[in-house]
Amino acid sequence: MRLIFGLVLALGIALAGFAVHMAQGYISQAQAERDYLRQAQAQAxxxxxxxxxxxxxxxxxxxxxxxxxxxxxxxxxxxxxxxxxxxxxxxxxxxxxxxxxxxxxxxxxxxxxxxxxxxxxxxxxxxxxxxxGIMANLSPNMRAFTINVDLATGVSGFLRPGDRVDVYWSGRSGDRDVAKLLETNLKVIAIDQSADADRSEATMIARTVTTEVSPEQVAALTLAQSAGKLTLSLVGAADTMVVGAIEIDRDSLLGIVAPQEAVKVEAPRVCTIKTRKGTEMVETEIPCTN
Missing domain, CATH: 3.90.1210 (Type Iii Antifreeze Protein Isoform Hplc 12)
Structure with a gap:
């Protein structure tokens, strides 16, 4: 009987030790997971x-x-x-x-x-x-100006609202045919009557392009459009170049040199004095005084 009691007691002590060991392992694992979660949250x-x-x-x-x-x-x-x-x-x-x-x-x-x-x-x-609409796309204190374009002057239908363009003027200036850069980096806010940047008519040729300009630019472009032809040039999305004044005429484009006027070369001036020696008249050269 005592032997059985001793065996049961020993078994109970062994089970209790095993339970304590398992509990310590579980606690250690839980603490490690807690520390990992705290570290992950700190780095999140x-x-x-x-x-x-x-x-x-x-x-x-x-x-x-x-x-x-x-x-x-x-x-x-x-x-x-x-x-x-x-x-x-x-x-x-x-x-x-x-x-x-x-x-x-x-x-x-x-x-x-x-x-x-x-x-x-x-x-x-x-x-x-x-x-x-156009009004919703205008920046403060800016105006909308519409430019008449065609296949040649409107970048062949590739413009979209939100693009940027340079504007060139071509026409007669005095007795010369001239092309000149008028405005740079103007924002396009509408194509024809559409301000939709996602319009699906990918190849539709526009008849008008509306740009965002200042009141002073409105006056300049209005005069330029009535006095000649305006042409648009699409500016690249990554373009950072600052463009200066550009103007070219037909003669310089084609390398035509204007004929030079003939230069008149005056003969050297000779001053003389005449004296009579007997019956002969003698002419002697002297320095000119005026």
Whole structure:
């Protein structure tokens, strides 16, 4: 009996030791996992809210708060002019401007097409209550000026709203045929009657191109268009060159040299004095005094 009791006691002590060992291992593993999670959380990137379209939006389509949602993205990797709030109170010192202020019931319109969950950009939507169009694309204090173009002068239909162009003038200046660079890096805001940068008529030849200019440029381009022909030149997206004054006439283009006028060479002036010697008249050369 004592032997059985001793065996049971020994077995109980062994099981208790094994349980303590297992518990210590479990605790150590839990502590290691906890430390790993804390380290991973410390190294994890900071996430911020980003407002995106909840459904597809076409150019000019109106949208409201119900058409938007937010997703979490890594801080520092959000597009410029994006939004972090759909709606917020109107406070003058608010660090972030929302898409809509509280109490705003007017919809906004898309200035380009959007796919679902694509970030909304302040530069690609109108203000509340404003429909998409040329007026919505104009920068403050700027004007819209329309240039008549054709296949040769309109970059063969490859222009899109948002592109940049240089404007050249060609015509008669005095008695010369001249081509001259008038304006550089003008923003195109509409092709014909469309301000949609995603228009599908990829090869349609435009009849008019509307650019964003200052009031002074409006006057200059109006005079130039009435006095000659305007031609557009597409500026590359990565272009950083500063273009100076450019003017060329037909003669310099073709290498024609104007004939030089004949130079009159005057004969040297000779001054003389005549004296009489007897019956003969003698002429003697003397220095000229005037």
């Amino acid at each position: 990137p900071v996430l911020v809210d980003l407002v995106v379209a909840k459904r597809p939006l076409q150019y000019g389509e109106r949208f409201s708060m119900s058409d938007l949602t937010t997703i979490r993205v890594e801080a520092g990797k959000v597009p410029e002019a994006s939004f972090s709030q759909i709606v917020a109170p109107m406070t003058p010192d608010a660090p972030v401007k929302p898409v809509f202020f509280e109490g705003e019931t007017r919809p906004r319109a898309a200035l380009r097409s959007y796919e679902p969950f694509e970030p909304l950009l302040a530069t690609k939507i109108t203000e509340p209550g404003v429909d998409a």
